[in-house]
Amino acid sequence: MKEFIELIQNSNHLVALTGAGMSTESGLPDFRSQGGLWCGRDPYEIASPQAIGTDDFFEFYQMRIEDLLKHKPNIGHYVLTKLEKEGILKALLTQNIDGFHQLSGTQRVIEVHGHMRYLVCSRCGKEYPATAYRQCTYYCTDENCKAPIRPPIVLFGEPLDSDAWDSAVQEVEQADTVLVMGTSLQVYPFAGLVELAHETGSKIMIINKTSTPLDYLADHVIHESISKILSEIATSIFGNDWFAHLKEHNQV
Ligand SMILES: [Zn+2]
Known part of the structure; x- marks a missing residue:
């Protein structure tokens, strides 16, 4: 020492x-250790670019963002x-x-x-607060865009x-x-x-x-x-x- x-x-x-x-x-749970966050769910399916816009994706990241607010x-x-x-x-x-x-x-x-300090539109990059999902904002509010909103993190395969x-x-x-x-x-x-x-x-x-x-x-x-x-x-x-x-x- x-x-x-x-x-x-x-x-x-x-x-x-x-x-x-x-x-x-x-x-905070560790998704790679046994019994961690991903237990019973395939991380490659939920935390992947293909999953953006699915209910599983929104639900999963809403849970993770809420989790952060409960820890320090x-x-x-x-x-x-x-x-x-x-x-x-x-x-x-x-x-x-x-x-x-x-x-x-x-x-x-x-x-x-x-990071997950805020969310971004997956197409135009417009920023949304991390609380957007909680307020049921899942898609870009720009009339010409309407693409799903996501956290600016690196998903599996990205x-x-x-x-x-x-x-x-x-x-x-x-x-x-x-x-x-x-x-x-x-x-x-x-x-x-x-x-x-x-x-x-x-x-x-x-x-x-x-x-x-x-x-x-x-x-x-x-x-x-x-x-x-x-x-x-x-x-x-x-x-x-x-x-x-x-x-x-x-x-x-
Ligand atoms: Zn957009």
């Missing part, structure tokens, strides 16, 4: 990569925000679409799989947003230390960022509850809860008082 903390403190360009494990610690960032999100404020963390790349990193105050966040992806690659290329948290590293191209970090000679640290196929590339691997480890890191770097204040202030 001491070495782990030193690596973070001594880094010149620390970049964090986060996945579903970051969100499950806020109580956890202590781990806030520790990452603090690391950024102190100039240690330079960028955060996430697979998560919950927007919790921004909610906790992190500025430089690249959401490679998009390409990543090239600007977001290019930024993510650039950040990893600039990094000298990469901290990977809560991702099983099984989804490409995201997992490829860790391989890229290895190729460019970065130190790699992984925190994940279970082992990942890329653990062998890492300098340090911890199979633990992310918020537990980040709490230890924060206490060590910023002190007990700061940590106690954080917990009290954000009620996490």
Whole structure:
């Protein structure tokens, strides 16, 4: 643990990569783990471009948006925000679409799989509030369009947003230390960022509850809860008082 903390403190360009494990610690379900969100339903059928405009699609994403409103960032999100404020963390790349990193105050966040802060028309791109589905607005209100409204996320089978992806690659290329948290590293191209970090000679640290196929590339691997480890890191770097204040202030 001491070495782990030193690596973070001594880094010149620390970049964090986060996945579903970051969100499950806020109580959000992980659709890839057993018993998760997709249990009993085929994710490729609902979260696919072909499903846009079907009742299943609207119902599913309405549920996910409502789910976000019932949960909030956890202590781990806030520790990452603090690391950024102190100039240690330079960028955060996430697979998560919950927007919790921004909610906790992190500025430089690249959401490679998009987000659900608002909805967009699938044809003309007109923006709608995230509450549109709840208000029974499922189709574009533009008379000449009327196409289904969708979240601006990357569905199965859709390409990543090239600007977001290019930024993510650039950040990893600039990094000298990469901290990977809560991702099983099984989804490409995201997992490829860790391989890229290895190729460019970065130190790699992984925190994940279970082992990942890329653990062998890492300098340090911890199979633990992310918020537990980040709490230890924060206490060590910023002190007990700061940590106690954080917990009290954000009620996490
Ligand atoms: Zn439209």
